[in-house]
Amino acid sequence: MTTQSTTPDNKSIVQRALTALVATGDVDALAPLLSDAFLHHRPDATSSTKTEWLAAVRAALPPLAGMQVDIRHVLADGDHVVMHSLRRLPGGGPEIAVVDIWRIADGLIAEAWEIIEPVAQAAAHLVWWEPGDR
Template sequence: MTNKDIVQQALSELLATGSTDGLRSLLSDDFMHHRPDASTTKDEWLDAVQAALTPLAGMQVEIRHLLADGEHVVLHTRRRLPDGPEIAVVDIWRIDEGLIIEAWELIEPVAHAAANLTWWAPAAV
């Protein structure tokens, strides 16, 4: 199984079952999940994901890009939350010996994207 296949299987298991049970076996015991605001261990992250699955039931996920380079896999998705905003999510996964050992996640509400691009504006002359 390729690294890309491992990430695809992890997402598919999660969305198909609404449970983290199948995901647990794809994560290394040393797994760490990183976000700009916090990092969590395997058990902490799985507990948080499981808790989020009920309010997110029915979330639509569209895979825009699934790219692999060596031990890293990048997953870019657009997600429409039930009764909520559309968000763009970029997950970067690091695979080691067939298991996901590390993940980074960036989330941006699509409606806020333009406001977050102001730093691209050319400086006034």
């Protein structure tokens, strides 16, 4: 029998996962919070499994060590949690805006989507629908 998690519970699952990853850089602490059937979806329509995604996160951590994360919004509705954050890469790297969407099932993160945009490019992306050469 499964029980549906409440929205505050789902928010705390995501917050624990992010704390485990960002604050400590411990990818192994993140793994138990992910469903075995976890899928990470990218805007280019590719997906990765739990094992593939954790390996990619592990590989990205050394260059991202010390990244500053400013969480602006955490919203939850049913089994979905959405987080909007601004992040600054270490060493004076560019500021990026990130939207993460997490789906929770049976107390674990089952799916994730993320959109990442360099803040410096945001103005150019606000006119994508206007006619002209692009």
